[in-house]
Amino acid sequence: MTLADLASTALVLGGSFFFLAGTVGLLRFPDVYCRLHALCKADNLGLGLIVLGLAVAAPGPMAAAKLILIWVLVLLASGLSAYLVARAAWERGVRASRGEG
Amino acid sequence: MWLLDAALAIAMPILAWRVLTVTDLFKAVVLFIATGLLIALGYARLQAPDVALAEAAIGAALTGALFLDLLGSIGPRLEAERDSSSSPDGSVPDHRGTEPHWATPLRLLLGLLIAGLGGVLAWALVTLPAPRGEIARQVEAAMPESGVSHAVTAVLLNFRAYDTLLEIGVLVLAAVAVWSLRLDPTAPGAGAVAEDEPVLVHAAAILIPCMVMVAGYLLWAGAHRPGGAFQAGAVLAAAVELLLLTGLVRAHTLPPAGLGALLMLGFAVFLAVAGGVMATGAPLLTYPAGWEYELILLIETSLTLSIGVILAALFAGALPPRSVSHDTTNEGR
Numbered sequence: 056m057t058l059a060d061l062a063s064t065a066l067v068l069g070g071s072f073f074f075l076a077g078t079v080g081l082l083r084f085p086d087v088y089c090r091l092h093a094l095c096k097a098d099n100l101g102l103g104l105i106v107l108g109l110a111v112a113a114p115g116p117m118a119a120a121k122l123i124l125i126w127v128l129v130l131l132a133s134g135l136s137a138y139l140v141a142r143a144a145w146e147r148g149v150r151a152s153r154g155e156g
Numbered sequence: 157m158w159l160l161d162a163a164l165a166i167a168m169p170i171l172a173w174r175v176l177t178v179t180d181l182f183k184a185v186v187l188f189i190a191t192g193l194l195i196a197l198g199y200a201r202l203q204a205p206d207v208a209l210a211e212a213a214i215g216a217a218l219t220g221a222l223f224l225d226l227l228g229s230i231g232p233r234l235e236a237e238r239d240s241s242s243s244p245d246g247s248v249p250d251h252r253g254t255e256p257h258w259a260t261p262l263r264l265l266l267g268l269l270i271a272g273l274g275g276v277l278a279w280a281l282v283t284l285p286a287p288r289g290e291i292a293r294q295v296e297a298a299m300p301e302s303g304v305s306h307a308v309t310a311v312l313l314n315f316r317a318y319d320t321l322l323e324i325g326v327l328v329l330a331a332v333a334v335w336s337l338r339l340d341p342t343a344p345g346a347g348a349v350a351e352d353e354p355v356l357v358h359a360a361a362i363l364i365p366c367m368v369m370v371a372g373y374l375l376w377a378g379a380h381r382p383g384g385a386f387q388a389g390a391v392l393a394a395a396v397e398l399l400l401l402t403g404l405v406r407a408h409t410l411p412p413a414g415l416g417a418l419l420m421l422g423f424a425v426f427l428a429v430a431g432g433v434m435a436t437g438a439p440l441l442t443y444p445a446g447w448e449y450e451l452i453l454l455i456e457t458s459l460t461l462s463i464g465v466i467l468a469a470l471f472a473g474a475l476p477p478r479s480v481s482h483d484t485t486n487e488g489r
Contacts, residue, residue, distance in 0.1 A: 128366065135359045142353075 059111050066108030073101030086152040087144045095137040099130055161201055168194050181234065185223040192216025205382035206308045209374075213390035218467055221397065225471060303448025304379040312384065313452045317441045321430055324423050324459060331419055331466040351403025360402045367395035375460050379449070385422075385456040389463025396468035415465060422462025426455050 080093025106126040110119035171191040178184050192215045199208035295307055295315065302310035312320050350356050371391040378384035399405040429451055430441045438444070443451050 131359065131363065135356065138355055139353065 063108045063112040066104050066111065070101040070104030070106075070108060073097050073104060077101060087149055088141060088151050091137045091141055095133055099133055102126055102129055157201075164194055164198050164201065168198065181227055181231075185220060185227060188223065189216050189220035192220065206384060206387070209382055209387045210390070213387055213394075214467070218390055218393060221394075222470060301445075301448070303443065303452055306378065306380050306382070308382070309378050309384055309452070313455060314443065314448060317426075317430070321423075321426050321441070324426060324462065327463065327466050328419060328423050331469045334470055350401045353402070357402045357404065360398050360404060364395045364398055364404075367391055367398070371395070371460065371464070375456055378456060379453070385459035386463060388456075388460040390467060392460060392464030393467030393471075396464060397471045400468070400472060415469070418461055418465040419469065420462070422455075422459040425458035429455060 074097070077093045077097030080097060081090050084090045084093055103126055106122045110122045113119040113122060168191065171187055171194060175184050175187045175191055178187065192211060196208045196212035196216060199205075199211055295311060298315065299305070299307065299310060302314045304310050304314070371388040374383040374388035374391060375385060376383075378388070396405075429443075433442050433444060434440060436444070
């Protein structure tokens with residue numbers, strides 16, 4: 056395994072870990088705003104790491120540039136969606152839950 | 157890799173079952189979109205990236221968005237009905253007590269018949285002779301005279317162009333059928349539901365040019381890699397839908413004649429090329445030698461524009477009215 060393969064595998068594994076963490080947060084957090092945090096931040100960081108890992112192993116600079124462009128567009132779209140969901144929830148009266156300790 | 161395949165194979169029927177059995181419609185639509193995504197992944201694993209692209213764009217995203225649009229329109233009415241007729245915990249009322257007594261045996265019989273049909277199909281699939289790859293070899297041998305370098309595009313738009321011609325005809329008919337329902341474009345939930353959302357409007361101003369560029373890229377790339385008119389048309393339709401949702405373009409100010417022309421453009425150009433070559437004595441859809449690539453590009457571009465308008469028309473639900481009494485800037489009547 057070359058250094059690039061090792062780096063690529065490590066990055067993809069790290070990205071998968073963040074995705075797992077985001078999914079756990081989605082399942083365990085008490086209200087919609089916390090779940091949006093988990094989805095928007097952890098998942099996008101995980102996607103960024105996976106994209107980096109794939110870009111390192113990509114067949115050329117154009118393919119790597121396309122992967123990074125995909126990540127930027129997903130960032131934009133998911134941030135937008137998170138804001139819209141949070142605003143829609145707020146307007147329907149959903150309020151942040153106060154945890155017990 | 158087989159682990160991924162096994163996970164997909166197990167997850168797909170489970171998700172599909174959940175789509176059918178969950179009672180909350182919103183959850184059903186979200187699960188539907190997730191199922192479409194898994195199906196697209198399955199196609200990608202089967203080495204069919206064009207189908208995977210089309211499934212993800214049209215099957216999962218656009219159809220899911222159509223369902224969400226529908227839920228937005230009829231959701232309040234459904235909620236009111238459910239609240240007035242359900243038990244206090246909000247579950248759907250159980251009608252089983254009012255069914256005729258032959259309902260359950262009938263269900264059993266139907267279930268047995270369907271299971272039997274499924275068993276026969278499975279047996280037929282298992283005992284099929286293994287494909288010998290003849291068709292793939294024939295396509296490979298004929299690629300140099302097809303005008304493009306991607307096999308799927310060559311088959312869709314050259315070797316089997318007749319099928320694609322009929323497909324686009326069906327799409328045009330579907331759009332005409334939806335438009336002839338004369339749905340009300342000013343109904344609540346339809347139209348510019350998000351026009352007072354400044355973040356969305358400004359983000360749309362960035363995203364829509366990107367989407368148009370991606371559609372153009374998919375169209376252009378279809379000649380030598382996965383892509384093509386249907387996928388590009390789906391992205392274009394999504395851009396048009398975003399325009400309509402944010403109120404950046406109002407559906408009732410669009411000229412209906414222009415929209416109708418765009419709707420017919422793909423089919424008309426395809427038919428013109430298909431029939432035009434017959435003037436030189438060649439059979440239907442035989443592209444003249446040396447002109448294949450240009451003709452395929454022309455047909456694909458017209459198809460992309462038409463598919464974009466057709467899929468967006470399914471969202472808008474109605475042809476813009478010929479004259480709008482309160483809007484004096486309407487043109488193209």
